[in-house]
Amino acid sequence: MNQKLHPSTVAVIAGRGTKQPGAPTSLPVNLSSTFHPGGERIYGRHGNPNWSALEDVLGALEGGRALVYSSGMGAISAVLELLPVGSGVVMPFDAYYGTRKFVHEAAEHGRLSYKEVDVSETTSVLEACAAAELLWLETPTNPLMNVADIAVLAKGAHQRGVQVAVDSTFATPLLQQPLDLGADIVVHSVTKYISGHSDVLLGAVVTRDEQTFDELLELRSLYGAIAGPMESWLALRGLRTLPLRLERAQANAGELARRLDTHPVVSRVRYPGLPDDPGHEVAARQMDGFGAMVCFEVSNAEVADRITGALEVVVDATSLGGLETTIDRRSKYPGEEAVPEGLLRLNVGVEFVEDLWADLRRALDATS
Numbered sequence: 001m002n003q004k005l006h007p008s009t010v011a012v013i014a015g016r017g018t019k020q021p022g023a024p025t026s027l028p029v030n031l032s033s034t035f036h037p038g039g040e041r042i043y044g045r046h047g048n049p050n051w052s053a054l055e056d057v058l059g060a061l062e063g064g065r066a067l068v069y070s071s072g073m074g075a076i077s078a079v080l081e082l083l084p085v086g087s088g089v090v091m092p093f094d095a096y097y098g099t100r101k102f103v104h105e106a107a108e109h110g111r112l113s114y115k116e117v118d119v120s121e122t123t124s125v126l127e128a129c130a131a132a133e134l135l136w137l138e139t140p141t142n143p144l145m146n147v148a149d150i151a152v153l154a155k156g157a158h159q160r161g162v163q164v165a166v167d168s169t170f171a172t173p174l175l176q177q178p179l180d181l182g183a184d185i186v187v188h189s190v191t192k193y194i195s196g197h198s199d200v201l202l203g204a205v206v207t208r209d210e211q212t213f214d215e216l217l218e219l220r221s222l223y224g225a226i227a228g229p230m231e232s233w234l235a236l237r238g239l240r241t242l243p244l245r246l247e248r249a250q251a252n253a254g255e256l257a258r259r260l261d262t263h264p265v266v267s268r269v270r271y272p273g274l275p276d277d278p279g280h281e282v283a284a285r286q287m288d289g290f291g292a293m294v295c296f297e298v299s300n301a302e303v304a305d306r307i308t309g310a311l312e313v314v315v316d317a318t319s320l321g322g323l324e325t326t327i328d329r330r331s332k333y334p335g336e337e338a339v340p341e342g343l344l345r346l347n348v349g350v351e352f353v354e355d356l357w358a359d360l361r362r363a364l365d366a367t368s
């Protein structure tokens with residue numbers, strides 16, 4: 001197609017297969033484990049039409065070739081497993097807990113070494129790259145909402161011979177295109193906004209580098225931790241409405257961030273859409289919107305727990321990216337020692353914003 005399409009159109013029309021007479025416009029779930037020889041695929045561990053459809057859409061949105069995995073961690077570990085033994089990784093001190101744990105364990109076994117950085121401090125990130133093979137970015141970070149300047153970091157890392165991978169889960173493929181900004185690899189926890197209904201676990205890797213793609217594809221078939229066709233079908237169905245869901249969730253998030261920022265019980269709000277947020281300037285430059293994650297701090301863990309316990313519309317649960325607004329005190333989990341004890345991570349959903357605010361304000365007021 002010659003026409004340049006907006007991502008919200010791509011999310012709807014890509015991955016629908018060939019326009020042959022009688023062919024379905026919406027791909028059904030293909031549960032076959034084996035296929036007649038001579039076609040695109042012969043065995044279900046190597047490929048499946050439902051993965052391909054989801055991969056086509058994710059690849060089109062990110063501007064590369066996508067591979068889907070059985071979870072976000074499946075995608076992350078696949079990328080990290082590509083590194084030769086002894087490689088150095090520079091990564092956020094506040095990266096997703098599972099990513100950090102994976103690298104820490106690999107370091108304990110002598111497979112990798114690592115250095116943790118604050119991704120918003122560009123100069124020190126690049127200094128740390130002097131002894132590394134991979135710069136792992138996550139932006140915004142989960143849960144501290146730090147923002148990395150992907151374009152500047154990718155350029156500086158490449159000058160030092162370092163590859164760059166970006167976990168873009170919070171931004172989604174609609175709000176940030178790391179490959180266009182110079183990154184080599186993008187990963188997503190498809191479990192979150194892309195699937196969007198809190199009913200699927202999946203992950204994805206996208207790259208433009210043919211060699212990286214081929215290596216990942218081969219390892220995926222060998223390791224066998226593949227996505228299920230049903231999950232892929234559900235994720236693609238969810239992805240079709242990502243533009244609509246995100247538009248509403250992001251508008252809600254901006255409104256709630258502004259209101260939380262003025263509430264006396266709240267000592268700090270992190271949302272890149274707030275003009276005085278430390279990540280605002282970079283996020284405004286590299287993102288097409290500020291997303292639907294808002295983190296705010298109250299004085300301590302006990303106050304935070306009283307708030308989560310008093311909420312009736314907002315659900316006290318981990319994970320994010322579903323239709324429903326969820327809240328989570330991250331410091332209660334082992335491995336989240338860098339997170340302030342009174343920090344609440346709010347994943348803003350698509351409910352009517354005044355209902356969300358009334359619920360939050362009542363819970364906050366009750367603690368003052």
Ligand SMILES: Cc1ncc(COP(=O)(O)O)c(C=O)c1O
Pocket residue numbers: 071072073074096098138142167169170188189190191192201202203319
């Ligand atoms: C930023 C980020 N990356 C990766 C993951 C891991 O994804 P999954 O739970 O699908 O394995 C998560 C999960 O919370 C996440 O928040």
